[in-house]
Amino acid sequence: MSLYLSVLTPNRIFWDSEVKEIILSTNSGQIGILPNHISIFTSLDIGLLKIRLKDRWLTAALMGGFAKIVNNEIIVFAYDGEMSTDIDPKKAQQDLEIAGANLNKAEDQSQKSEANLAFKRAKTRVEAVNTISF
Structure with a gap:
């Protein structure tokens, strides 16, 4: 049995096919999704999306959003x-x-918030590149 994963962004269909398993970064931590998972709707954090196809894993950097299972x-x-x-x-x-x-130079709360988000996005992209597919 498999899952069907669709990842949509405002500009494109990012992913649209069957998968065996995924790992999502939610605002409360990572969750793994296997076939017959309980139905949920959750917000996503800036973080990694790991996708298992038949015998290999792929990694993507997601910049937050929502997921419905x-x-x-x-x-x-x-x-x-x-x-x-x-x-x-x-x-x-x-x-x-x-x-x-830029995060270290940020002075007021608004600058710190923006700089923190930019840092988190950049860190996620580096993590995605450095994650070994297994």
């Missing part, structure tokens, strides 16, 4: 997403360093 169908509405294979590792690392510097 019902009857072995998973629909993810994400603000944005990138497959780890589409991320330039050097650029991702540079972006993380810049985001870290």
Whole structure:
């Protein structure tokens, strides 16, 4: 038995096919979804999406959103997403360093909030690139 995963962003259909298992980053931690999972609707944090196909795992960076799981169908509405294979590792690392510097320079609460989100996005992209597919 398998699951059907659709990942939609405002600009495109990011993923649309059968999978064996996924791991999502929610606002309360990571959850694994296998066939016959209980129905849920959850918010997603900026974090990794791990997708298991037959015998291999793929990793993507998701920039938050929501997920609905019902009857072995998973629909993810994400603000944005990138497959780890589409991320330039050097650029991702540079972006993380810049985001870290901007976070350290942030002075007021508004700047700190924006800088923290940018840092979290950059960190997730680096984690996606550095996650070993297994």
